[in-house]
Amino acid sequence: MSIWLTIDNLGLTEGGTRIIDAVSLSLSAQRTLVLGPNGAGKSTLLRLIHGLLHPSSGALRWSQPLSQAMVFQRPVMLRTTALANVVYGLKLKGCTAHECDRRARQALAHVGLETLAKRPARLLSGGEQQRVALARAWALEPELLILDEPTASLDPASSREVERIINEIAAGGARILMTTHNLGQARRVAEEIVFIDRGRIAEQTPVAEFFKLPRTPAAQDFLQEEMP
Amino acid sequence: MHEFNEPLITAWQLVAAADERLAGIVLLSLRVSLAATLIACIVGMPIGALLAVGRFPGRRVLIVLFNGLMGLPPVVVGLLIYLMLSRAGPLGAFGLLFSPEAMIIAQAVLVTPIVAALTRQVIADEWSEYREQLRSLGASRTRAAATLLWDGRFSLSTAALAGFGRAIAEVGAVMIVGGNIDGVTRVMTTTIALETSKGDLPLALALGFILIAVVLAINAVAYALRGWAERHWG
Amino acid sequence: MITRRLFCSTLAACSLLAATAIHAQERYITVSSTTSTEQSGLFGHLLPLFEKASGIKVRVVALGTGQALDMARRGDADVVFVHDKAAEEKFIAEGYGVKRQEVMYNDFVVIGPKADPAKAAGKDILEGLRRIEAVKAPFVSRGDKSGTHAAELRYWKAAGVDLAAKKGAWYRDTGSGMGPALNTAASMNAYILADRGTWLSFKNRGDLGIVVEGDTKLFNQYGVILVNPAKHAHVKQADGQKFIDWIVSAEGQKAIAEYKIGGEQLFFPNAKR
Structure with missing residues (x-):
């Protein structure tokens, strides 16, 4: 893929602390994973890219406008059915009631939840809720899907299922930008790793190379700690 | 304790006898206060939600204002509405003074700030949880406010109940704008005030017990419904 | 959608109850x-x-x-x-x-403690008031510009008691209706001017009784x-x-x-x- 986003000297300061410090980056891989220690600024970077936060300095340059959707670590479910949660997202983008319903059911089927469509979303298990969130994002047919630690609070089985869905969405052509603490997952999903440390980009490396031989000492330390 | 025995017995006798006048008074109390609460919810809840979610100049001032107005003295509200509805007042032509409608208006004015302020708190809590997801999906602030109002409906029942409790318990406003007319605008609280001034303290207290029982029963039903709904929707 | 239906019907029931022909x-x-x-x-x-x-x-x-x-x-x-x-x-x-x-x-009556510490009992309203003031016995006034309040002020004036000068802790200006004022008098064991009708239907009398009655001046x-x-x-x-x-x-x-x-x-x- 050609470069789809260029980040130019991006900075975010909050209460005198530089959370994102002069980040410059070009993203061209279809599946990019952002790794780094806790508090490095991974989630913040994703939120800046998604537009939930406004940078204090610098700019994002999109090569072409991309429709986006985001999935969060903790799925936010409205107090209604699983189906209505997916429909809600579609309605905001604008579609007829019938069309919304059809696309929502299709998305739920993709994540394997068609039988739970009429269940109250809040009473589903954590893993099922995250799959509803994925269906809600998927139904929007985004060109860029951003995921902030989507499996961090899930058990291994649910994590694998979520990972399978992410791969399937990617297979449909969407760009994936994601953070995770699960290095195995990173290795399976990513093409390219962006390693971030204390608000700065430490390195940007193809995935195989990163896990074999990280270039920076920070990334080396990180891998050693995470994979003893 | 014997001061409380006689009123309790009187209260029980009134209820057991299914006293028609008492039933009329209780029903009028419920009608007036439920209508006032309904109006207060229709007006106050959207205001509360927009104060929680919106970003516009004067928002903080409005929040402080509505919080402050929660303590609005009923007598002052009664007097203001009286002056508005009086024949000599700006709305005098409608001839609403000393009618149940006047009492509904007065109580709605009294209760709307309470509903709005409590709604704002509930929705503000929800907003902090939902904010990123709703913005990510592209919801405008108005749309988000509407979504959160519906999503917070079980918690918001507390705001409505607080408003209702205030409405049905107040005496100052309905006394002034209703005139405590026998069979027309006499409600529980004005009857209690009347019996107190007639020195019939046991009867006044007995009516007080009945009022408390009615309010408790409504709260119990609402609580049970909310519990059921929350178990159903999570 | 059971709860939506339930919610809507509750709302409808409330509004119906509220709106049902409040006055024919x-x-x-x-x-x-x-x-x-x-x-x-x-x-x-x-x-x-x-x-x-x-x-x-x-x-x-x-x-x-x-x-x-x-x-x-x-x-x-x-x-x-x-x-x-x-x-x-x-x-x-x-x-x-x-x-x-x-x-x-x-007619108005002067209500007071049955023991009558001011020895005000009798038929003469003006003499009665003078005696109450003389011993500064507690006296409760309506103080609400009611007809009874206006009458009370007229009697004090006729009795030659200058309230403006003699007012003290003994004279309680309550600013309340007849009933509440009687409640206050009953709890303080004080004298008070009341109309006979309200007094007769008043229940919380405590230790009070009629002290002065029958003066033609008391007709109301x-x-x-x-x-x-x-x-x-x-x-x-x-x-x-x-x-x-x-x-x-x-x-x-x-x-x-x-x-x-x-x-x-x-x-x-x-x-x-």
């Missing part, structure tokens, strides 16, 4: 009157009789005489039925009332006035006049005389016909 259209007049006539139960006795005779319902708003007249001045009543001759005449002179007609009288005249339609066009002139005509008629006067509490007549009809 009926023929009525509004009378602003005093607490003494309402709380003594006189209206409860008279109004059903009048309604039966005329088909007109009477809505009574019971206030102090001063407030009752003010309410009529604002146009919020069709008829006033109060007991302060001077104030009523002023009301007429201002053009708010058509004509004042006398209806009945009751009630008048009835139609609010002037020239000032307030919406006044229900015809029906209001019907009420006035009935209450001064032989039938109305008889009904007033028949109202008794514990066998005791409260109001004495004296309309001039």
Whole structure:
């Protein structure tokens, strides 16, 4: 893929602390994973890219406008059915009631939840809720899907299922930008790793190379700690 | 304790006898206060939600204002509405003074700030949880406010109940704008005030017990419904 | 969608209950009157009789005489039925009332502790008040510009007691209606001027009893006035006049005389016909 986003000297300061410090980056891989220690600024970077936060300095340059959707670590479910949660997202983008319903059911089927469509979303298990969130994002047919630690609070089985869905969405052509603490997952999903440390980009490396031989000492330390 | 025995017995006798006048008074109390609460919810809840979610100049001032107005003295509200509805007042032509409608208006004015302020708190809590997801999906602030109002409906029942409790318990406003007319605008609280001034303290207290029982029963039903709904929707 | 249906039906039920014909259209007049006539139960006795005779319902708003007249001045009543001759005449002179007609009288009594520490008991109201002031025995005043309050101030003046100078802790200005003032007097074991009707129907008497009664000065005249339609066009002139005509008629006067509490007549009809 050609470069789809260029980040130019991006900075975010909050209460005198530089959370994102002069980040410059070009993203061209279809599946990019952002790794780094806790508090490095991974989630913040994703939120800046998604537009939930406004940078204090610098700019994002999109090569072409991309429709986006985001999935969060903790799925936010409205107090209604699983189906209505997916429909809600579609309605905001604008579609007829019938069309919304059809696309929502299709998305739920993709994540394997068609039988739970009429269940109250809040009473589903954590893993099922995250799959509803994925269906809600998927139904929007985004060109860029951003995921902030989507499996961090899930058990291994649910994590694998979520990972399978992410791969399937990617297979449909969407760009994936994601953070995770699960290095195995990173290795399976990513093409390219962006390693971030204390608000700065430490390195940007193809995935195989990163896990074999990280270039920076920070990334080396990180891998050693995470994979003893 | 014997001061409380006689009123309790009187209260029980009134209820057991299914006293028609008492039933009329209780029903009028419920009608007036439920209508006032309904109006207060229709007006106050959207205001509360927009104060929680919106970003516009004067928002903080409005929040402080509505919080402050929660303590609005009923007598002052009664007097203001009286002056508005009086024949000599700006709305005098409608001839609403000393009618149940006047009492509904007065109580709605009294209760709307309470509903709005409590709604704002509930929705503000929800907003902090939902904010990123709703913005990510592209919801405008108005749309988000509407979504959160519906999503917070079980918690918001507390705001409505607080408003209702205030409405049905107040005496100052309905006394002034209703005139405590026998069979027309006499409600529980004005009857209690009347019996107190007639020195019939046991009867006044007995009516007080009945009022408390009615309010408790409504709260119990609402609580049970909310519990059921929350178990159903999570 | 069970809860949505439940939610909507609850809402609908509430609004229905709230809206159900809160008042059926009926023929009525509004009378602003005093607490003494309402709380003594006189209206409860008279109004059903009048309604039966005329088909007109009477809505009574019971206030102090001063407030009752003010309410009529604002146009919020069709008829006033109060007991302060001077104030009523002023009301007429201002053009708010058509004509004042006398209806009945009751009398004031001085209520006080049965032990009567001021030795005020007797028939002479002025002497009684002087004695209360002389020993500074606790005295509760309405202080609310009601007819009773106005009468009390007149008696103090006639007794030669300059309240402005003599007022002290013994004189409690409560700013409340007859009933609440009696409640206060009962809890303080104080003297108080009250109308006999309210006293007779008053239940929370504590240790109080009648101390002074029977002085002709204590007679308390009630008048009835139609609010002037020239000032307030919406006044229900015809029906209001019907009420006035009935209450001064032989039938109305008889009904007033028949109202008794514990066998005791409260109001004495004296309309001039």
